[in-house]
Amino acid sequence: MTIRFAPGVRLHHDIARERWVVMAPERMFVPDETALEVLRLVDGARDAEAIIDLLAAKFAAPRAVIATDVQAMLDDLVVKGALRA
Amino acid sequence: MNAPLALLAELTHRCPLHCPYCSNPMELTRASAELTTAEWARVFTEAARLGCLQVHLSGGEPTARRDIVEITAAAHAAGLYTNLITAGVLLDAALMASLVAAGLDHVQLSVQDADPAGAERIGGMKGAHARKEAAARIVRQAGLPLTLNAVVHRQNLQNLPLLIETALAWGAARLEVAHVQYYGWALENRDALLPTREQLDAATRLVDGARIAHRGRLVIDYVVPDYHATRPKPCMGGWGNRFLSVSPAGRVLPCHAAESIAGMEFANIRDTSLRDAWENSEAFNRFRGTAWMPAPCQGCENAERDWGGCRCQAFALTGDAAATDPACALSPHHNLLAEALGEAGALTFRYREFG
Numbered sequence: 001m002t003i004r005f006a007p008g009v010r011l012h013h014d015i016a017r018e019r020w021v022v023m024a025p026e027r028m029f030v031p032d033e034t035a036l037e038v039l040r041l042v043d044g045a046r047d048a049e050a051i052i053d054l055l056a057a058k059f060a061a062p063r064a065v066i067a068t069d070v071q072a073m074l075d076d077l078v079v080k081g082a083l084r085a
Numbered sequence: 086m087n088a089p090l091a092l093l094a095e096l097t098h099r100c101p102l103h104c105p106y107c108s109n110p111m112e113l114t115r116a117s118a119e120l121t122t123a124e125w126a127r128v129f130t131e132a133a134r135l136g137c138l139q140v141h142l143s144g145g146e147p148t149a150r151r152d153i154v155e156i157t158a159a160a161h162a163a164g165l166y167t168n169l170i171t172a173g174v175l176l177d178a179a180l181m182a183s184l185v186a187a188g189l190d191h192v193q194l195s196v197q198d199a200d201p202a203g204a205e206r207i208g209g210m211k212g213a214h215a216r217k218e219a220a221a222r223i224v225r226q227a228g229l230p231l232t233l234n235a236v237v238h239r240q241n242l243q244n245l246p247l248l249i250e251t252a253l254a255w256g257a258a259r260l261e262v263a264h265v266q267y268y269g270w271a272l273e274n275r276d277a278l279l280p281t282r283e284q285l286d287a288a289t290r291l292v293d294g295a296r297i298a299h300r301g302r303l304v305i306d307y308v309v310p311d312y313h314a315t316r317p318k319p320c321m322g323g324w325g326n327r328f329l330s331v332s333p334a335g336r337v338l339p340c341h342a343a344e345s346i347a348g349m350e351f352a353n354i355r356d357t358s359l360r361d362a363w364e365n366s367e368a369f370n371r372f373r374g375t376a377w378m379p380a381p382c383q384g385c386e387n388a389e390r391d392w393g394g395c396r397c398q399a400f401a402l403t404g405d406a407a408a409t410d411p412a413c414a415l416s417p418h419h420n421l422l423a424e425a426l427g428e429a430g431a432l433t434f435r436y437r438e439f440g
Contacts, residue, residue, distance in 0.1 A: 006230065006258060007228065007229065007230040007258070008190055008191045008229065008230030008258075009230075012138065012166070014136075014138060016088055016134075016135075016136035017088070017136065021138065023138065023139070023166045023190075025168065025190070025191040025193070025230050025232055025258075025259055026139070026141070026168055026191070026193065026232065026259075028090070028138060028139065028166075078301050079300055079301055080304070081258055081259060081304040
């Protein structure tokens with residue numbers, strides 16, 4: 001299933017504070033480095049598997065390890081209302 | 086000093102509704118004194134430069150302004166995430182389309198009750214509830230995310246399960262269940278609005294259950310009432326720390342209720358820049374940080390967690406804006422809350438209106 005940002009949610013470059021924030025309706029949160037890596041790959045076309053493949057390649061890490069972390073993170077962001085699966 | 090994250094733009098005090106807990110000040114600003122489109126555009130540009138990321142276009146009813154589309158476009162052009170906080174009764178598909186084209190990101194729609202008759206009695210406007218339902222549909226059809234804001238109190242908490250159903254039925258991805266906060270009009274109507282402990286506990290249980298039941302589908306934000314608390318809320322995330330507000334007449338406020346504190350003077354955007362008001366005005370600096378705090382806040386381990394609670398509430402209840410918020414059990418005035426709860430139970434409202 002493809003992963004996309006929920007309506008009204010997007011990554012935003014906070015120029016004043018030199019960081020990326022997830023902008024959402026009446027909320028914002030600052031993703032940690034790992035979350036930011038994942039969120040940058042959310043383009044509305046990729047599914048979780050594709051995101052895991054890209055990150056496993058990028059960090060030359062065992063796919064199973066990456067998969068566990070990424071899946072947990074995606075689930076959390078879905079519960080927070082930031083992503084839709 | 087931190088830079089503000091969000092700006093509350095109170096575009097007007099005009100509103101077709103008359104909610105008895107309205108967060109506007111008792112002394113409402115007339116249309117003739119409101120900032121112009123160009124003045125708001127300047128506020129947004131300055132807010133973004135100062136570090137604001139979001140703007141809440143509020144009121145009164147923001148769509149009561151004929152230039153709401155231009156105002157939204159100006160906020161969007163400044164790079165701000167734009168949120169319209171509306172009662173929805175003036176919204177139609179044509180206006181919605183213009184707002185989307187102007188760059189609107191999100192709509193927060195208020196609802197006074199789940200039961201139309203109750204909603205119309207509380208809001209003081211006939212036919213309002215059906216118009217709100219139509220507004221929700223228009224927002225969703227335009228593809229925008231919707232938050233339903235349900236202000237809850239003694240006279241509508243029995244309908245909280247239906248309010249949650251309403252949020253789902255109307256297509257909201259987010260529901261704010263906000264217990265009334267007691268300033269201004271709400272303080273006037275406190276005896277009619279304060280919930281009982283049993284009502285509060287039942288509401289909290291319901292929200293906890295609904296969060297689990299609708300996980301991934303509906304996010305529920307829950308604002309609890311101070312009057313049953315033992316620790317104060319971290320009001321505004323600290324005075325002059327994260328938020329600022331601009332009133333319809335251009336006054337730059339640390340929070341939207343700050344004008345209720347007698348004797349405070351606020352910079353006006355017509356005379357100064359937003360940055361100057363934020364950094365240098367006496368009003369913003371008076372309660373910034375922790376140095377101003379009296380005992381028992383001074384040295385308290387929670388001082389930078391709850392910031393001594395709410396200055397407006399401290400003033401409203403004790404007459405001293407620098408006092409510890411009586412919502413804190415350590416406040417020498419904490420008994421005032423129990424006394425107010427003991428007196429609650431009135432049925433009739435004093436409706437919000439221009440004086």
